[in-house]
Amino acid sequence: MKSSIFRYKTGIIFVFLSVVSFQLNAQDKTTENADEENIGRFISFQATLLQPVAFGDNFANDALSQNAGYKLALRFYLYKDLFLGVEVGSFSADVENKALVGDFDDSNANTYGVTAGYSFLFNETNALDAAASYGFANYRNKKNNVDDRFVDNGNYVKLQVQYNYKFSQSLSVYAMAAWRYDFLDIDASPQIDDFINQAQYLTFGIGVKFNVITDRSKLW
Amino acid sequence: MKKIVLIIILIFSIVCLSCETRIEDNRRITITGKIQDQNEVPLNNINVISGNENFKLGNIQSDDNGEFLLTSLSIDNGDFNEDDEFVSDRIRQININAVEDENDFGLTASNDQFNRIELINTIPFQGVEINLGTIILNEVSQLTVNIDKGSFADQELTAFVDIVSTSCIFELDEIIDDDELSCETLNVFTPSRNLPAGSNDASFEFETLKGRTSVISVVDQADQTLFNQEFEINETNEIINISL
Numbered sequence: 001m002k003s004s005i006f007r008y009k010t011g012i013i014f015v016f017l018s019v020v021s022f023q024l025n026a027q028d029k030t031t032e033n034a035d036e037e038n039i040g041r042f043i044s045f046q047a048t049l050l051q052p053v054a055f056g057d058n059f060a061n062d063a064l065s066q067n068a069g070y071k072l073a074l075r076f077y078l079y080k081d082l083f084l085g086v087e088v089g090s091f092s093a094d095v096e097n098k099a100l101v102g103d104f105d106d107s108n109a110n111t112y113g114v115t116a117g118y119s120f121l122f123n124e125t126n127a128l129d130a131a132a133s134y135g136f137a138n139y140r141n142k143k144n145n146v147d148d149r150f151v152d153n154g155n156y157v158k159l160q161v162q163y164n165y166k167f168s169q170s171l172s173v174y175a176m177a178a179w180r181y182d183f184l185d186i187d188a189s190p191q192i193d194d195f196i197n198q199a200q201y202l203t204f205g206i207g208v209k210f211n212v213i214t215d216r217s218k219l220w
Numbered sequence: 221m222k223k224i225v226l227i228i229i230l231i232f233s234i235v236c237l238s239c240e241t242r243i244e245d246n247r248r249i250t251i252t253g254k255i256q257d258q259n260e261v262p263l264n265n266i267n268v269i270s271g272n273e274n275f276k277l278g279n280i281q282s283d284d285n286g287e288f289l290l291t292s293l294s295i296d297n298g299d300f301n302e303d304d305e306f307v308s309d310r311i312r313q314i315n316i317n318a319v320e321d322e323n324d325f326g327l328t329a330s331n332d333q334f335n336r337i338e339l340i341n342t343i344p345f346q347g348v349e350i351n352l353g354t355i356i357l358n359e360v361s362q363l364t365v366n367i368d369k370g371s372f373a374d375q376e377l378t379a380f381v382d383i384v385s386t387s388c389i390f391e392l393d394e395i396i397d398d399d400e401l402s403c404e405t406l407n408v409f410t411p412s413r414n415l416p417a418g419s420n421d422a423s424f425e426f427e428t429l430k431g432r433t434s435v436i437s438v439v440d441q442a443d444q445t446l447f448n449q450e451f452e453i454n455e456t457n458e459i460i461n462i463s464l
Contacts, residue, residue, distance in 0.1 A: 098278070098279060099278070099279060099280040099281075099290070099291065100291055101248075101291055102248055102277060102278050102291050102292055102293035103271075103275075103276040103277050103278050103279055103292075103293060104243075104293065141243075143243060143275070143293070145274075145275060146242075146243060146275070148242055148243075150242070150243040150244065150245050150293070150296075151245045151246070152245070152246055153245070153246055184246075185246055186246050186247065186248055187246055187247045187248075187348055188247070188248040188250070188348055189248075189249075189250040189348045189349035191250055191252070191289060191349070192248065192250055192289075192291055196248055196291070
């Protein structure tokens with residue numbers, strides 16, 4: 001499992017370095033008198049405050065109570081409004097029914113993934129982003145009176161829509177909703193395998209997005 | 221001197237690291253069974269706990285059919301076998317009809333009308349499920365013995381009461397493939413109680429199994445038997461009055 005984590009982290013770093021390298025190369029060629037109509041974002045950084053809501057017949061819905069969490073994402077607009085990015089997220093959950101999951105007290109659900117999507121620009125101030133994400137998920141579980149957390153590992157997929165309202169070229173706020181499916185690798189008996197190894201969430205959030213503006217004509 | 225202190229600190233550090241309990245990543249163990257009394261009546265709300273010496277790993281109550289499916293965490297402490305594979309006993313004990321109290325768990329019955337069963341695991345366990353089959357609990361009686369010393373009031377006497385243990389212990393690996401789990405041969409032991417000189421009456425309480433016999437005897441300081449009789453314990457709250 002550690003090698004799996006390493007591969008994800010290495011992949012994310014590789015994507016990040018590749019795109020930053022491309023950006024630096026592009027910026028070198030940017031002329032000082034860029035046309036106002038041609039300017040566009042290249043990188044956006046967004047921070048989300050989110051509330052996951054678990055549903056379905058699984059441990060997350062039946063045994064845990066989710067608290068508010070956050071997500072940080074970096075998006076690279078590689079071609080027009082098509083973007084590729086990386087994201088990390090986390091929320092905590094309290095164990096409400098220990099009989100279903102084992103005797104521990106709380107959990108931190110973390111995700112590290114890559115995302116791809118498209119921005120639909122309606123007008124100067126309104127846009128809708130649609131994105132799909134895939135990555136690594138882990139639940140770092142804590143039992144009171146035991147020092148170390150123990151971990152349940154797996155992966156996640158996520159589909160997300162995000163409505164953006166633009167205040168300026170470099171600043172937007174947004175509201176988002178997402179469906180997330182976690183599939184874990186817990187070694188368990190067939191009696192509980194489906195229940196303990198999957199989780200589904202609807203996630204709702206609000207956030208702020210910072211755009212790095214550059215000369216669009218020089219980027220694509 | 222500093223070297224000695226350092227060596228002592230190092231030894232203590234190693235000892236503490238090796239004894240620290242870790243919970244295993246990415247593993248749950250399920251423990252299933254059906255609890256009923258000796259008349260095959262399902263028993264609900266009987267507490268089942270899995271754990272090690274220090275804490276609970278899982279806990280559940282039997283349902284209306286007497287059945288339970290306990291999801292337990294797994295202990296990560298273990299050692300490497302001859303094939304260099306890491307193995308752990310994972311679950312050290314399973315307590316049936318027991319609750320957790322301030323200092324420990326498993327010592328107090330969750331339903332005091334029935335006996336307790338403790339399963340101890342001392343061998344490496346590689347699986348993820350344990351089926352305990354049908355678990356039969358025996359009814360418990362709260363036995364009260366009242367003794368009227370009569371003409372022996374001025375003497376110091378001793379009373380002996382045969383009672384049957386209301387808990388039993390099994391090795392987990394010995395019963396894991398059995399269809400039925402029951403305390404068939406419960407220990408009989410004989411606690412004594414002192415009846416001091418100068419008092420007319422004495423009353424003692426014991427816990428024993430319902431449906432068994434109990435021999436009660438009273439002896440004086442010279443070990444001469446003043447009373448000896450066998451009683452059938454048939455009531456949940458059995459009261460035996462003895463007059464000497």
